[in-house]
Amino acid sequence: MNPELAAVAYLVAASLFIVGLKQLGSARTARRGNQLSALGMLIAIVVTLADRNVVSYGVILAGLVVGGSLGAVLARRIEMTSMPQLVAAFNGFGGGASALVAAAEFLNVVDLPLETDVSISLSTAIGAVTLTGSFVAFGKLQGIIAGRPVTYPGQRVIDIAIALGVVATGVWTVSAGSPLAFWTLAATASILGVTRTLPIGGADMPVVVAFLNSMSGVAASAAGFVIGSNALIISGALVGASGLILTSTMSKGMNRSLANVLFSAFGAQPTGGSAAGPSEDKPVRSVTVDDVAVTLAYADSVIVVPGYGLAVAQAQHAMRDLADQLEARGVQVRYAIHPVAGRMPGHMNVLLAEADVPYEMLLDLDEINDDFDQTDVALVVGANDVVNPTARDDEGSPIYGMPILNVDRAKNAVVIKRSLSPGFAGIDNPLFYEDDTLMLFADAKDALEDLSKAVREA
Amino acid sequence: MTLIIGITVFVLAAFIGFEVITKVPPQLHTPLMSGSNAISGITIIGAIVVSGRGGGILAAVLGFLAVAFATINVVGGFLVTDRMLEMFKGRGGRGGQT
Numbered sequence: 001m002n003p004e005l006a007a008v009a010y011l012v013a014a015s016l017f018i019v020g021l022k023q024l025g026s027a028r029t030a031r032r033g034n035q036l037s038a039l040g041m042l043i044a045i046v047v048t049l050a051d052r053n054v055v056s057y058g059v060i061l062a063g064l065v066v067g068g069s070l071g072a073v074l075a076r077r078i079e080m081t082s083m084p085q086l087v088a089a090f091n092g093f094g095g096g097a098s099a100l101v102a103a104a105e106f107l108n109v110v111d112l113p114l115e116t117d118v119s120i121s122l123s124t125a126i127g128a129v130t131l132t133g134s135f136v137a138f139g140k141l142q143g144i145i146a147g148r149p150v151t152y153p154g155q156r157v158i159d160i161a162i163a164l165g166v167v168a169t170g171v172w173t174v175s176a177g178s179p180l181a182f183w184t185l186a187a188t189a190s191i192l193g194v195t196r197t198l199p200i201g202g203a204d205m206p207v208v209v210a211f212l213n214s215m216s217g218v219a220a221s222a223a224g225f226v227i228g229s230n231a232l233i234i235s236g237a238l239v240g241a242s243g244l245i246l247t248s249t250m251s252k253g254m255n256r257s258l259a260n261v262l263f264s265a266f267g268a269q270p271t272g273g274s275a276a277g278p279s280e281d282k283p284v285r286s287v288t289v290d291d292v293a294v295t296l297a298y299a300d301s302v303i304v305v306p307g308y309g310l311a312v313a314q315a316q317h318a319m320r321d322l323a324d325q326l327e328a329r330g331v332q333v334r335y336a337i338h339p340v341a342g343r344m345p346g347h348m349n350v351l352l353a354e355a356d357v358p359y360e361m362l363l364d365l366d367e368i369n370d371d372f373d374q375t376d377v378a379l380v381v382g383a384n385d386v387v388n389p390t391a392r393d394d395e396g397s398p399i400y401g402m403p404i405l406n407v408d409r410a411k412n413a414v415v416i417k418r419s420l421s422p423g424f425a426g427i428d429n430p431l432f433y434e435d436d437t438l439m440l441f442a443d444a445k446d447a448l449e450d451l452s453k454a455v456r457e458a
Numbered sequence: 459m460t461l462i463i464g465i466t467v468f469v470l471a472a473f474i475g476f477e478v479i480t481k482v483p484p485q486l487h488t489p490l491m492s493g494s495n496a497i498s499g500i501t502i503i504g505a506i507v508v509s510g511r512g513g514g515i516l517a518a519v520l521g522f523l524a525v526a527f528a529t530i531n532v533v534g535g536f537l538v539t540d541r542m543l544e545m546f547k548g549r550g551g552r553g554g555q556t
Contacts, residue, residue: 017497018474024490025482031543034493038536041500045532048503054510059518063509063525070526071534078538086538087492094498094531100524101504108508108517115461213495220501225464227504233464234471235500241475242494246487339484346487353545360549364484 001050009047010231016040017235021242027359044231080354081311084344085141088134088209091216095130098123098219099186105226106182116226117177121170123222124182125189130215132193137209140202141343147202155199162192200262206344207250207261214243246345253339255391255402284420287438289447292414293454295438299376301332303368305405306352308342309382310444316355318448319381323357325455335361336368336405338386369406378410382444384423389431398427413437416447489542496535502528
């Protein structure tokens with residue numbers, strides 16, 4: 001194909017990515033946006049296949065068939081609760097592909113200009129870190145690797161040494177241009193991906209996945225510099241930016257900086273402190289399903305606060321049934337979604353969408369937080385730290401400053417929970433001991449199903 | 459292509475990315491993540507270029523892996539995003555495109 005024509009086609013593809021991402025900004029247009037992006041990708045792939053430098057198709061075809069079927073099967077089979085680990089795995093493959101592109105270029109083309117050698121080193125280093133880091137993240141989210149942070153003495157020093165090793169082997173690769181230097185670089189970067197991800201706790205993995213998402217974009221951009229392709233540079237930069245924004249959203253939702261997430265091994269030791277201890281002797285109002293059913297059925301307004309516990313119990317459908325029952329009685333039902341509800345940003349919205357909850361009923365923290373004052377019942381299912389008032393009121397609390405949903409300001413709070421055990425942050429939740437908080441100790445799914453039945457009969 | 463033009467393109471595209479994506483509401487962040495993830499599979503173009511020009515066994519192996527990895531990323535990413543967005547329904551029912 002004529003190179004100018006190809007360049008125009010790549011420009012069209014890149015523009016489709018931008019328009020597609022823009023349309024992802026509204027639930028109404030999001031699906032079409034994703035389809036536009038996919039169309040852009042198809043155009044880019046077809047144009048590249050027609051490139052005059054592409055002369056041998058056997059390897060390409062084999063790769064397309066194998067990769068395409070694997071990707072399609074994964075995308076169809078995956079449970080929505082497992083979305084974070086799927087995205088982690090896809091990130092890893094993307095980063096790995098960028099590193100492999102750099103490898104193929106480096107090992108097959110002689111006399112590369114200096115700047116290409118630099119791009120190759122960058123693409124390899126970033127791609128390899130993304131590959132191994134993503135698969136460690138996948139392992140932790142999937143429960144194959146222990147989720148708790150892995151720490152050992154001298155960790156900081158060893159990590160810095162490995163990072164310096166990546167830089168050194170990068171310089172060596174550029175200056176010597178030898179395959180040995182290149183493979184040493186690839187190996188060192190792969191090790192860095194593992195050692196940097198292992199010390200991060202399972203609950204922080206979503207932040208890491210968002211960050212690796214950004215890295216996979218930057219790796220694609222670097223690969224674009226290697227082969228001189230604007231399409232790669234643009235698309236990679238878009239993804240790099242998107243990943244960074246999601247990383248910062250997620251960190252803010254947990255009231256932590258990215259540096260803190262990456263380097264503090266949060267959750268390695270129990271947070272302890274004065275807040276954790278004295279809970280057992282405080283009284284709680286433990287109630288029955290029928291008590292809660294009456295409270296809900298005769299309320300004017302209910303705000304549901306779903307947490308990951310809801311998804312773990314596969315209780316989204318039961319939740320929706322209960323909401324339907326309440327709405328049929330004229331109760332106003334809305335859902336309050338905390339930025340870190342679920343296991344990745346926006347995860348809870350997907351899980352509830354799977355249960356056919358209309359997206360208009362799901363409101364963000366900023367949209368709904370002032371409404372709790374005028375709400376009769378806040379129904380908390382499987383959430384804990386995100387409704388802990390100490391984050392708002394107690395400067396001594398380890399989670400002080402984290403944005404929370406103001407459940408304690410509703411007239412009544414109902415908390416469905418298996419026990420009084422603390423959440424991820426390991427601290428006690430004073431909400432549970434308030435006079436107008438009703439505790440229903442049960443499995444989320446069983447409790448919601450029983451509640452539906454009880455409300456119907458109320 | 460000169461290095462400086464490449465860097466210019468990169469920086470401008472990053473600004474566009476920040477502008478466009480800052481406006482995506484939190485409720486769509488999971489599909490955004492998997493959708494943008496699929497776009498990072500654009501490296502498939504590089505994979506096709508390096509494996510399409512022939513070469514020895516090593517080149518073939520690296521090329522095959524590069525194409526396969528990138529294709530998993532592209533096909534899986536777009537499909538799973540579509541699967542999620544298909545479920546996003548308004549009160550009126552029907553699919554995400556209504």
